[in-house]
Amino acid sequence: MAQQIADRRDVDFVLYEQLDLEEMIKNKHYSDINKKTVDMIITEARNFAIKEILPVNEEGDKVGLKFENNQVTVPECFHRPYKLLKEGEWIAMTEDPEIGGQGLPHMVAQVAAEYIVGADFSFGAFGFATHGAAKMIEIFGTEKQKELYMGRMYSGDWGGTMVLTEAEAGSDVGALTTMAVKNDDGTYSISGNKIFITNAEHNLTENIVHPVLARIEGAPTGSKGISLFIVPKLWVNDDGSLGEPNDVVCTGIEEKIGLHASPTCQLAFGGKGQCRGVLLGEENKGMRVMFHMMNEARLGVGALGLFNASCAYLYAVNYAKERIQGRDLMDMFNKEAPSVSLIRHPDVRRMLLWMKSHLDGMRSFVYYVAQLFDKEILAETEEEKAQYTDLIEILTPVIKSYCTDRGFEATVQAMQIYGGYGYTADYPIEQLMRDSKINSIYEGTNGTQAMDLLGRKLGMKKGMVFMTLLGEIQKVIAKAKEIKGLEGLAKKLEEAIGRFGEVAMHLGKTAMSPDVKSAFALASPFLEVTGDIVMAWMLLWRAVVAAPKLDKLIGDADGEERIEKIEKNKNAAFYEGQVRTAEYFITSILPVTLGKMNAVEATNSAVVEMPEASFGG
Numbered sequence: 176m177a178q179q180i181a182d183r184r185d186v187d188f189v190l191y192e193q194l195d196l197e198e199m200i201k202n203k204h205y206s207d208i209n210k211k212t213v214d215m216i217i218t219e220a221r222n223f224a225i226k227e228i229l230p231v232n233e234e235g236d237k238v239g240l241k242f243e244n245n246q247v248t249v250p251e252c253f254h255r256p257y258k259l260l261k262e263g264e265w266i267a268m269t270e271d272p273e274i275g276g277q278g279l280p281h282m283v284a285q286v287a288a289e290y291i292v293g294a295d296f297s298f299g300a301f302g303f304a305t306h307g308a309a310k311m312i313e314i315f316g317t318e319k320q321k322e323l324y325m326g327r328m329y330s331g332d333w334g335g336t337m338v339l340t341e342a343e344a345g346s347d348v349g350a351l352t353t354m355a356v357k358n359d360d361g362t363y364s365i366s367g368n369k370i371f372i373t374n375a376e377h378n379l380t381e382n383i384v385h386p387v388l389a390r391i392e393g394a395p396t397g398s399k400g401i402s403l404f405i406v407p408k409l410w411v412n413d414d415g416s417l418g419e420p421n422d423v424v425c426t427g428i429e430e431k432i433g434l435h436a437s438p439t440c441q442l443a444f445g446g447k448g449q450c451r452g453v454l455l456g457e458e459n460k461g462m463r464v465m466f467h468m469m470n471e472a473r474l475g476v477g478a479l480g481l482f483n484a485s486c487a488y489l490y491a492v493n494y495a496k497e498r499i500q501g502r503d504l505m506d507m508f509n510k511e512a513p514s515v516s517l518i519r520h521p522d523v524r525r526m527l528l529w530m531k532s533h534l535d536g537m538r539s540f541v542y543y544v545a546q547l548f549d550k551e552i553l554a555e556t557e558e559e560k561a562q563y564t565d566l567i568e569i570l571t572p573v574i575k576s577y578c579t580d581r582g583f584e585a586t587v588q589a590m591q592i593y594g595g596y597g598y599t600a601d602y603p604i605e606q607l608m609r610d611s612k613i614n615s616i617y618e619g620t621n622g623t624q625a626m627d628l629l630g631r632k633l634g635m636k637k638g639m640v641f642m643t644l645l646g647e648i649q650k651v652i653a654k655a656k657e658i659k660g661l662e663g664l665a666k667k668l669e670e671a672i673g674r675f676g677e678v679a680m681h682l683g684k685t686a687m688s689p690d691v692k693s694a695f696a697l698a699s700p701f702l703e704v705t706g707d708i709v710m711a712w713m714l715l716w717r718a719v720v721a722a723p724k725l726d727k728l729i730g731d732a733d734g735e736e737r738i739e740k741i742e743k744n745k746n747a748a749f750y751e752g753q754v755r756t757a758e759y760f761i762t763s764i765l766p767v768t769l770g771k772m773n774a775v776e777a778t779n780s781a782v783v784e785m786p787e788a789s790f791g792g
């Protein structure tokens with residue numbers, strides 16, 4: 176079976192049945208859009224991804240990049256899909272049509288991204304980073320900056336990057352040493368070296384726009400003294416024409432475990448003293464501006480975890496159905512019994528259900544957050560808007576960390592299901608695994624995200640945002656209690672939520688006590704617990720939608736008759752899958768989560784008090 180990237184039936188279920196996109200687009204803000212348009216756009220994105228991008232994924236990995244004379248050449252096969260990416264206007268899907276966008280809801284753009292970026296992560300990053308950089312210019316740029324840069328980035332004619340990291344300034348961005356000196360003409364001379372910059376040099380676009388973090392001479396130390404500059408690869412004249420190369424030199428690219436077709440560049444700014452940039456936003460307020468792009472990128476990278484899991488699951492489930500190996504457990508002692516497909520073995524089914532439950536939960540979670548962005552736009556009062564903004568803020572580190580960890584683990588499970596074949600380069604799983612590991616490291620390591628959740632987000636508005644989140648989960652629990660067959664699951668989640676609230680309170684208090692280090696040693700386990708709770712919430716919500724529909728399709732049938740009816744009806748099989756997946760997660764994973772909560776509550780001093788010498792090494 177050909178790879179589908181994302182299961183369209185499931186995509187439609189989340190969009191229309193769980194999150195009711197059709198109702199949302201009745202709003203006059205979306206007067207040009209209806210279900211038919213949305214379906215057409217998703218079909219187009221899917222076709223584009225399957226026919227044009229997926230085929231270059233493996234080739235890009237094998238061919239890799241060429242670095243010669245400070246220039247990077249991408250695999251030749253990238254040029255055609257990139258041209259189509261531009262022609263299809265896929266980069267600025269959510270932006271206003273007046274500035275070159277398509278004015279689509281974020282939920283729809285999220286689905287298109289799932290297909291386009293999910294087909295090839297190296298390729299997808301070209302549009303992804305460009306969008307984030309252009310958006311910053313749209314929000315914080317002057318009219319002139321928008322006129323010169325934004326449109327040509329949204330169209331994909333020019334590429335965009337994000338330039339933070341230096342050799343001694345990774346997670347601690349505030350330690351950066353790149354300098355900016357103001358010139359008489361209002362521009363700034365930039366000098367310094369950056370590393371690990373994605374797509375900072377390549378031959379897909381005629382120009383590349385670098386948003387660069389640097390410190391203006393005399394500015395305070397730390398992140399309070401950082402400013403942001405637009406530094407184009409080729410200087411852009413006032414009339415929009417391209418000028419001289421701007422003394423930004425790619426001095427090398429990294430050899431990496433994965434993403435072989437994605438250039439990770441070392442950049443030297445102003446080696447000849449001739450690198451110019453223009454200020455984006457205000458002096459010393461660069462981090463505030465850059466955070467806009469970083470938050471978008473964090474959600475985007477979190478979504479990559481979903482895309483990893485989706486591809487891994489679809490490969491694995493199809494392989495498990497096709498690969499014949501071993502007898503059915505019930506025929507273990509019958510030597511005449513035929514061999515069966517892997518999916519008949521309980522341990523393989525366990526791995527598949529682990530993958531499916533996290534995949535389904537993550538898809539609902541990622542689309543839910545995309546919908547919060549749409550709701551922010553449609554909100555009728557400032558108060559309502561703030562509620563959505565707050566939920567996005569508290570959930571951002573959870574999406575980034577939880578989904579990227581689970582996405583990678585899904586590739587590990589997929590490899591296990593493939594057995595020895597999965598470990599070879601003959602099958603796609605090893606590339607998927609290699610390509611996905613980076614997601615837990617860049618855009619703020621997952622450890623940094625956990626610290627953000629505990630240190631900043633948990634206590635937002637005196638804990639009210641966290642309480643709002645719990646309130647949203649309670650709404651689904653209340654509905655589930657009314658549905659035959661889901662009462663028990665609802666009760667289990669309700670108990671877990673109560674415990675989660677207690678543990679959050681305990682850890683939050685510890686984080687403000689002299690024992691702060693012990694609390695932060697548990698920040699990652701706490702984030703993991705939060706992610707598990709979100710999964711259980713999303714899966715129960717899916718079951719709430721699916722169970723009544725399943726009832727309608729199969730009535731009171733039970734036993735063999737029930738199974739027969741389900742097997743004959745695709746929709747019944749799909750809805751049964753929703754209920755069973757929720758049942759699996761809430762009965763098999765949530766108890767483990769409760770154990771993790773116990774571990775978080777039992778803050779122990781070993782991690783922080785063990786002497787360095789006792790670590791050995």
Ligand SMILES: Cc1cc2nc3c(=O)[nH]c(=O)nc-3n(C[C@H](O)[C@H](O)[C@H](O)COP(=O)(O)OP(=O)(O)OC[C@H]3O[C@@H](n4cnc5c(N)ncnc54)[C@H](O)[C@@H]3O)c2cc1C
Pocket residue numbers: 336337338339340344345346347370371372373374431434439613616617618619620621622623
């Ligand atoms: C393929 C690739 C692409 C990249 N693309 C870009 C890009 O486009 N633009 C860009 O600017 N950067 C980019 N990066 C850089 C990336 O964002 C950094 O690697 C990342 O921020 C981590 O920094 P570091 O590697 O210096 O690790 P470190 O900061 O040294 O961190 C190492 C470990 O220590 C932990 N740690 C560090 N500080 C603390 C702390 N205070 N408390 C607790 N734990 C801590 C981290 O969580 C991590 O586990 C890219 C990197 C790679 C590999």
